[in-house]
Amino acid sequence: MADNQNTPLLKLSDINYDELSPMMRQYYDIKKDLPEAIVFYRLGDFYEMFFDDAIYVSRLLELALTRRDCGNNMRAPMCGVPFHSYQSYAQKLISSGLKVAICEQLEDPALTKGLVKRGIVNILTPGTATDFMGGEGDKDNNYLMSIYCIGSQFGIAAADISTGDFDATQLTFEANGEHLMNLIGRYRPSEILYNPAFESTPEYEVIRQGFTTSFTKRSDRSFDGDTVKKHKYVMQDIDKFYDPSMLLSACGAIAQYAEETKTGRVMYLNTVKCFVMSDTMELDYSTRTNLELTATIRSKSKRGSLLWAIDRTKTAMGGRLLRKWIEEPLVVTSLINSRLDAVEEAYDKYMARQEMIEALSGLYDIERLSGKVSLGSCNARDLISLRNSLAKIPFLIECSSQFKKGIFKQINKDLDPLQDIYELIDSGISEECPLTLKDGDIIKRGYSEECDELYEIATNAKQYILQLENSEKEKTGIKTLKISYNKVFGYYIEVPRSQADNVPDNYIRKQTLANNERYITPEIKVLEDKIVNASSKRVALEYELFNEIRIKVAAASERLFRTARAVALIDVISSLAQLASDENYCRPVVDNSEIIEIEAGRHPVVEKTLNDAAGFISNDTSLDENRRLMVLTGPNMAGKSTYMRQVAIITLMAQIGSFVPAKSARIGLVDHIFTRIGASDDISMGQSTFMVEMREVSYILKNATRRSLLLLDEVGRGTSTYDGLSIAWAVIEYIMDPNILYSRTIFATHYHELNQLSRICRGVFNNHVDVKENKDGVVFLHKIVDGGTSDSYGIEVARLAGVPNDVLLRSKSILGELERIGNFKVVGSTKVEDGVLMPSSDAMPGQESIFNPGNVVYRKEDKLRSAIRDVDITRITPLEAMNILYELVKITGEEDNGEN
Ligand code: ADP
Ligand code: MG
Secondary structure, eight states: OOOOTTSOOOOGGGOOGGGSOHHHHHHHHHHHTOTTEEEEEEETTEEEEEHHHHHHHHHHHTOOOEEEEEETTEEEEEEEEEGGGHHHHHHHHHHTTOEEEEEEEOSOGGGOSSSOOEEEEEEEOTTTOGGGSOOTTOOOOOOEEEEEEETTEEEEEEEETTTTEEEEEEEOSSSHHHHHHHHHHHHOOSEEEEOGGGGGSHHHHHHHHHOOOEEEEOOGGGOOHHHHHHTTOEEETGGGOSSTHHHHHHHHHHHHHHHHHTTTOOOOOOEEEEOOGGGBOEEOHHHHHHTTSSSOTTTOOSTTSHHHHHOOOSSHHHHHHHHHHHHSOBOOHHHHHHHHHHHHHHHHOHHHHHHHHHHHTTOOOHHHHHHHHHHTOOOHHHHHHHHHHHTTHHHHHHHHTTOOSTTHHHHHHHOOOOHHHHHHHHHHBOTTOOSOSSSSOOBOTTSOHHHHHHHHHHHHHHHHHHHHHHHHHHHHOOTTOEEEEETTTEEEEEEEGGGGGGSOTTOEEEEEOSSEEEEEOHHHHHHHHHHHHHHHHHHHHHHHHHHHHHHHHHHTHHHHHHHHHHHHHHHHHHHHHHHHHHHTOBOOEEESSSOEEEEEEOOTTHHHHOOOTTOOOOEEEEEOSSSOEEEEEOOTTSSHHHHHHHHHHHHHHHHHTOOBSSSEEEEEOOSEEEEEOOTTTTGGGOTHHHHHHHHHHHHHHHHOOTTOEEEEESTTTTSOHHHHHHHHHHHHHHHTOTTTOOOEEEEEESOGGGGGHHHHSTTEEEEEEEEEEETTEEEEEEEEEESOOSOOSHHHHHHHTTOOHHHHHHHHHHHHHHHHHOOEEEOSOSSTTTOOEEEGGGOOTTOOOTTSTTSHHHHHHHHHHHHHHTOOTTTOOHHHHHHHHHHHHHHHHHHHHHHO
């Protein structure tokens, strides 16, 4: 089909329906209901795309764009993919967030006069196209999420249709938008269904811009809670909600959509786990990102993330479960300890653990295979993979039964040998089955007598054909006679033209070729019928038998899924035990205290990626009732951010039930980890950074509780030092007010002024990262030690950068002066490269230094200090001393009253 490159490409919106050819009208009618999907229109051996779809897809998939007559001299842009290999093309479209509607010929073109009837048989979407998800070794879930919104309340459901995972909750209290965002961060859905009201929420815009997810608007009608009842879903823990109607609506939308997109197929999603946000440790989106739990900040890859560092799982099921554990740390000590007990037992029993790991290797994805079986989308090879995996279960059960502690109790209960299913598949499905279901060779010989018989007839008949050939040769005396087969007239007898006169009368001539004549006989046609009939009967019968087997296996899907999950648990537990032993981790004590006590803690990822010969320097952490907020100072590159992340990650690991990279650790439950990390890393993002920073701080201050862990890195850095320091100061005071938050906090900063807070604010203490100075400059020791610092090393850095000596000397003397008077206003930044330190006499009018008397925090300090400073101990009498003491006590009392 030659293409005239000069005429413009015709768009769907350009055409006049009445002028279209009948076929193009059919296309148009189908396409107009599916504006958001790419329509694969079946035409012979191809799926063709037309108009806008063709223009778009040809570019995306680098397909040749041609044109096809579409009536009245118009030519439609067209591109196509072969129908037998359309999967890989569809897969690419789906993973770029598109939907693909498969439009099939619904009648046999050979038997139809005129236009063949066509219709959509399947819509492949990112959240529902199970055939395109996973494969062996795939450790990712693929979630379809639905959001049902009324005002600022949400019903939310998330389902992985390929594994049957189905969770739901509803947010009907405060901070809903934020919880919603956190859930999206947790599930990372590939597709989101939403009702129209959602479009007018502030979250809608943020999500649309912030996530590369496919969005599908659905009518309010499709958010129907009754669908859930109709399908008899088991709603686990639904009594956590007084009125679960929003949650049910969200589930209903998923059920309906999954059904619609799988036209005619049965859904397998039968248990919905209902949860409330407080069931697990809440991790907000920026914390997940900052801590690089499952992907790195920079490249978004798994490599370099926590998951990458700790994942030793052997199966895709285990891989997915470990990821889920990381995404949803626990907040109930008994549940955590039950996991830890199991990990510890697996850690202790070395031999048994190795056996168990061995048993797991080579197991296919039982969960997804069972999903495919239940959805009716499996082929015979999938069943063989399932059988091969089931073959290993008995040994796995034997291994697992050597473990008795913690969650092993439940695992051993749930493991089902599934011997019946193994035998069913083993006896029924042929080892060398093809990928297709309609070409036979699926059913094993010996499974069905009828099938075997048909097989015999077909093979024997072929034998008869040979016999017939021989007897015809003898009868006619034509030695060169032979019987062959072609599609046009089936079996025929071929004779050289020179011998044509010798053929008997019952030969019916069919074709004359240059050198040969071709004939058929009634006898040969009888044989042919037998062969063809037997074969097609057998193919049909095999398909029927295959479906019977599939349905029987599907009927066991609950046992299969339960076993698959137990296998996943075994995998995760043994993986964590192996990790602990390889990497020298310890079992943490997890309790309800408000303590975090870590001895020689390490960062699990940094310690793996460090090239430094000196290796990773371990550090202690001790947060308790009196040491509640650590002000952590130290120069750039000292290791502040690493240390903070390490504390968060150790806490998180403990709460998923893992051993932790430390010599010992005691973790008092944390309900939510908040982080504000990264201003220094995204400085290139410019001015809006400070706004983002403040938004995050505001989120933290509004949502943190006494049980939370807060990691604040360089808060205030994004603005002028004066602003920044004041904000940092006030934020610490706010956090440390026992009546407001009193959360465990690490606050990294280069404002050394904040060290003063430890003397006036209960719970605040100072640590700094130790740095050694030698003749070559500073050496980073990465060691966290007690106490604050006064020296920012800014001048040292300036020296390393080659700032002239005179300037360095002058700045040293200014710094000395400033420290002596202790009363200065700071402009710009304390970092020498960024700004200058200026004495308060230069302060701009109207701007008061926070160190001046009159400042709330400093008032008490300063009055006391000046009163004491005025005392000349060498001159006063004991009576005067008593009076002074009386005065001092009075000042303290005043201040306290004044503050309350
Ligand atoms: P800061 O936040 O103080 O600027 P970072 O935490 O970003 O410093 O650490 C800077 C670099 O120092 C890290 O990339 C890492 O290579 C190294 N580092 C940090 N902490 C340690 C440690 N405890 N042991 C060894 N190297 C460390
Ligand atoms: Mg840092």
